[in-house]
Amino acid sequence: MSLDNPDPLENVAKGATEGALNYLGMSLKTLVKKFLDKDFSFTEDEEVINLAKKQRKKAEWDLFKTYVKDGKLHILFQMGLTLRDLEKDGKDLVSLKNKIRTKYKREGLHVAYFVQNGLFGKLIANIIGRFQTTEEIKSEIENILGNIDKNVEFIDQYDNEKQTSDEIVTKVRAHSPETFIISSVGSAIDVCVKIKENVMGRISENYTCEVYEDEDKNKRIYFLNRKNI
Amino acid sequence: MAQLISIKDMSRDMKIALLKELGHFSDGVFVLDKEGNKHVDKYIKEPVKVENMFIYPGSVIILDNNPLSISSFLEEYGDVFG
Numbered sequence: 649m650s651l652d653n654p655d656p657l658e659n660v661a662k663g664a665t666e667g668a669l670n671y672l673g674m675s676l677k678t679l680v681k682k683f684l685d686k687d688f689s690f691t692e693d694e695e696v697i698n699l700a701k702k703q704r705k706k707a708e709w710d711l712f713k714t715y716v717k718d719g720k721l722h723i724l725f726q727m728g729l730t731l732r733d734l735e736k737d738g739k740d741l742v743s744l745k746n747k748i749r750t751k752y753k754r755e756g757l758h759v760a761y762f763v764q765n766g767l768f769g770k771l772i773a774n775i776i777g778r779f780q781t782t783e784e785i786k787s788e789i790e791n792i793l794g795n796i797d798k799n800v801e802f803i804d805q806y807d808n809e810k811q812t813s814d815e816i817v818t819k820v821r822a823h824s825p826e827t828f829i830i831s832s833v834g835s836a837i838d839v840c841v842k843i844k845e846n847v848m849g850r851i852s853e854n855y856t857c858e859v860y861e862d863e864d865k866n867k868r869i870y871f872l873n874r875k876n877i
Numbered sequence: 878m879a880q881l882i883s884i885k886d887m888s889r890d891m892k893i894a895l896l897k898e899l900g901h902f903s904d905g906v907f908v909l910d911k912e913g914n915k916h917v918d919k920y921i922k923e924p925v926k927v928e929n930m931f932i933y934p935g936s937v938i939i940l941d942n943n944p945l946s947i948s949s950f951l952e953e954y955g956d957v958f959g
Contacts, residue, residue, distance in 0.1 A: 669891040672882070676891065679882075680898040683934050689879040690895070690932040692942045697881060697931070700947040701958055719952060726948040747921055747945045 703729040712768060715786045721793055724748070724756055728763020735764065758796045767800075767831060767869060770860045774871045775827065788826055799825050803832040803840040812839075813846035820851055820872065828855070828872040837868045844870045879934055881958060892927050899937050903927050908939055920949040933957070 669676050682688040691697050703709060703726045712725050727748050734741050749757045762768065771792065772785075779785045792799045801816050820828050830847070832840030848857050851872070858871040884892060893903045901916060902909040908916040908925045915924035918941040931942040933950070940946045951957070 669888070669894055671884070671887045671891055676894055676898065679895065683899070683932070686879050686934040688882050689934055690882050690884045690930065692883070692885055692929045692931065694881060694883045694885075696942050696944055696947055697958060700944055700951055701956070703948070704951060704956060722952050723945070723949050726952070727945060730944045730948065744944055747943060751921060751945065 699730060699733060700726070702733070708769060711772065715782075715789050716793070718790065718794075720752070720756075721759065721790070724752060724759040724793075725763050725768070728760040728768075731760055731764040732766075755796055758800065758802065759793050761802060762793065762796060762800060762831075765831060765833060765867060766862070767829065770869055770871075771827070771829070773860075774858060774873070778826075778873060791825075792827060792829070795823075798823050799827065800829045800831065801843075803830060803836045803843060805835040805839060807836070807839055807843070809839055809842045809846060813843050813850075816843065816847050817850050820847075820855070824854075824874065826874050830870040830872070832868050834866055837865075840868055840870070847872070878957060884930070889927060892930070895932075896927070899932070899939075901937075901939065918946050920946045 671679060674682075679688065683690070706729060709725065709729065713722065716722070716725070727744070731741055731744060734744065745757060745760075748760050752759075771789065775785055775788050779788060798819055801812065801819075803812065816828070816830065819825075830840060830844055844857065848855070854875055855872045856875060858873060860869045860871070861867065884895075887895075889905075893905075896903055896908060900911065902911070902913070906926060906928075908927060908930065910916050916939055917923065918925050919938075921941060921943070923941060925939055925941045929942045931940045931947060931950075932938070933940075933954075938950070940950060
């Protein structure tokens with residue numbers, strides 16, 4: 649690198665354009681030409697691209713986009729699938745969760761949690777028999793995901809049974825949703841069962857309850873379905 | 878369809894030189910625009926680091942290489958990688 653020019657960046661570029669820099673057996677000039685000809689794109693980490701591509705090939709995604717056309721929900725759905733894969737592979741979730749929360753706020757992160765925890769498939773199974781038309785199903789999915797904090801409660805193991813039950817009953821009475829979901833994972837299941845009992849004891853006149861449990865009993869989801877009176 | 882080239886093993890100097898050829902600059906850490914401002918990822922609104930770039934041809938899109946930005950890019954531009 650020449651020391652005549654005090655600008656280090658200019659020196660780097662000058663050296664490169666002079667053919668001093670090569671990558672994968674190609675000169676900088678060749679890489680740039682391939683890029684400008686739209687033959688090449690560049691990525692620091694191919695795994696990130698492959699992870700994103702993989703989500704768009706999943707059957708769950710195909711089903712989701714059949715019903716939901718909203719671009720923001722599309723991305724949050726993809727993020728939920730990505731979080732699920734990262735979790736399965738024991739990778740760090742914090743950085744991605746922070747990015748989702750920063751851009752899409754708490755509600756957006758909850759949509760991603762909804763998908764990460766496999767709730768979308770369970771929701772389809774729950775509503776497919778309760779709604780007559782595709783439009784009604786579409787509307788219910790968009791309503792639930794677009795207003796997730798009014799329609800879904802994610803139970804934490806440290807939740808206070810009475811306080812959380814009261815909050816759920818208040819939401820149900822205020823909004824009368826067609827479907828209200830109470831979801832729990834792992835150590836939160838015990839308190840979730842108590843909360844469901846408490847809630848149903850107060851709203852069973854207007855709601856029925858369906859329970860879904862995964863094979864290894866690590867997830868329990870309650871669907872509170874409004875009765876058609 | 879643009880072939881994806883990993884630049885994980887490319888030297889920082891060459892990444893900076895590549896940026897310059899594409900009309901951008903660097904302070905050694907961040908990607909800068911022609912005015913010397915930090916280039917911001919259009920999806921997550923965060924400055925892009927030289928060591929974590931995704932660069933796509935056409936109108937030269939430079940993003941932070943993270944799942945949210947890449948998924949947002951694919952949602953906007955379609956499955957450009959096939």
